[in-house]
Amino acid sequence: MNSNLKKFFFLEPYIYVEETHKGLFFYNTLTGSFIENNNSFIIEFFNKFNKNIKSIILEFDDEHMEKEVKPFLDILRDNFMGDFVSSSSNPIQVSPFLKIEQMFDVNEEVANYIDNILELTININSYKYTDTPYTDAYKQFVYSFYYKQNVFLPFKYIKKVIDECKKGSIHSINIVGGNIFDYPELPSLVEYLNSLEQCKYYYFNIYDEISTSFLKLFKSNSEIILMLPVSCYDEYCSENINRFLNCGLPTTVNFIVEDYTHFDIMSNILSKHNIKSHKTLPFYNKKNYIFFKEYVFLNKNDIFQQVFSYKDIFRNKTINTHYFGKLLIRSDGKIFANPNQANVGTVNESIVSVVKEALNCDKSWRLLRQNVSPCSNCLYKCFCPPISNYEQVLEKNNLCAINT
Numbered sequence: 001m002n003s004n005l006k007k008f009f010f011l012e013p014y015i016y017v018e019e020t021h022k023g024l025f026f027y028n029t030l031t032g033s034f035i036e037n038n039n040s041f042i043i044e045f046f047n048k049f050n051k052n053i054k055s056i057i058l059e060f061d062d063e064h065m066e067k068e069v070k071p072f073l074d075i076l077r078d079n080f081m082g083d084f085v086s087s088s089s090n091p092i093q094v095s096p097f098l099k100i101e102q103m104f105d106v107n108e109e110v111a112n113y114i115d116n117i118l119e120l121t122i123n124i125n126s127y128k129y130t131d132t133p134y135t136d137a138y139k140q141f142v143y144s145f146y147y148k149q150n151v152f153l154p155f156k157y158i159k160k161v162i163d164e165c166k167k168g169s170i171h172s173i174n175i176v177g178g179n180i181f182d183y184p185e186l187p188s189l190v191e192y193l194n195s196l197e198q199c200k201y202y203y204f205n206i207y208d209e210i211s212t213s214f215l216k217l218f219k220s221n222s223e224i225i226l227m228l229p230v231s232c233y234d235e236y237c238s239e240n241i242n243r244f245l246n247c248g249l250p251t252t253v254n255f256i257v258e259d260y261t262h263f264d265i266m267s268n269i270l271s272k273h274n275i276k277s278h279k280t281l282p283f284y285n286k287k288n289y290i291f292f293k294e295y296v297f298l299n300k301n302d303i304f305q306q307v308f309s310y311k312d313i314f315r316n317k318t319i320n321t322h323y324f325g326k327l328l329i330r331s332d333g334k335i336f337a338n339p340n341q342a343n344v345g346t347v348n349e350s351i352v353s354v355v356k357e358a359l360n361c362d363k364s365w366r367l368l369r370q371n372v373s374p375c376s377n378c379l380y381k382c383f384c385p386p387i388s389n390y391e392q393v394l395e396k397n398n399l400c401a402i403n404t
């Protein structure tokens with residue numbers, strides 16, 4: 001046997017390694033299997049050879065063979081995450097790594113900013129502020145905007161914004177209002193929207209008075225989204241559901257639920273009206289934390305239901321996919337990249353400057369778990385769903401049963 005041979009352990013290039021002071025997390029990007037270890041001796045071993053363990057060849061000596069390291073390396077090998085090799089020189093193993101090139105450079109020549117916009121939500125008008133629990137619901141999901149008076153966004157601004165955005169990759173436009181049918185320039189707006197190839201989603205509240213003559217105007221790639229707070233369901237809602245379902249346009253009912261009893265009511269409504277397409281939207285009303293904890297908070301199985309590729313992991317390290325590419329325009333003309341943070345511009349500004357602001361700010365499109373406490377110390381931070389409006393409204397980044 002050649003005594004000059006050195007012993008190495010290498011990780012397969014499809015293994016992603018996360019490291020925090022709490023431990024090590026080895027993730028197989030082909031199968032979704034993973035192994036964790038929080039043994040301090042093993043953490044030290046991986047740290048000793050390379051501070052950031054992105055070099056996936058590790059040399060070890062007899063001392064390591066005898067201690068806890070060797071059995072753990074055997075576990076990694078038995079799970080097809082790596083193997084041993086003997087060599088007189090240092091072998092080479094290459095692993096994917098994240099390289100960000102000018103992605104957030106504010107130099108206009110090097111990026112097509114408009115291409116970053118994927119979805120617009122436009123509050124064309126608003127409800128007059130009243131004492132309903134849903135006045136701030138737009139901070140949790142797409143919903144009507146309530147304002148001190150009925151304000152409407154002039155059609156010329158809506159057209160200006162969409163005309164700028166449609167040069168890029170935008171695929172859908174949400175039209176929301178304090179009853180869209182009350183919008184004074186509705187015929188011009190709908191005629192313009194009909195001329196666009198993007199999907200249009202018209203949001204109505206279950207209490208909105210329906211105008212069937214206006215509904216007939218909605219054409220080409222148009223869908224109705226009916227917002228239904230389950231707590232408000234009554235005979236009028238029941239009749240209105242039928243009116244919307246019979247309008248001849250694809251309709252999705254978004255049920256707003258606030259506690260477990262709402263699921264039974266929702267199930268009755270679904271069967272009574274033979275609703276084909278629906279979504280469930282939990283609503284935090286400041287009194288239902290326990291419901292949120294049981295229904296919305298994640299556990300480990302929720303997070304690892306899917307297999308994450310390197311691309312998925314690197315995406316989570318770079319952008320917040322919940323917010324990225326989305327802009328909300330309120331009927332007062334303010335534009336938001338995150339409805340729970342300050343606005344990133346107004347309809348008077350160029351959309352390029354709005355996108356630059358959204359890209360430069362780390363509280364919306366780039367709001368990452370790796371940058372906020374306590375997620376930054378969590379081994380699952382690159383796998384966990386991005387921070388959403390719920391975290392912002394509950395003022396808690398870790399809506400999970402893992403790091404509470």
Ligand code: SF4
Pocket residue numbers: 369374375378379380381382384385397398399400401402403
């Ligand atoms: S602590 Fe943060 S990153 Fe970790 S599981 Fe909980 S929410 Fe996800």
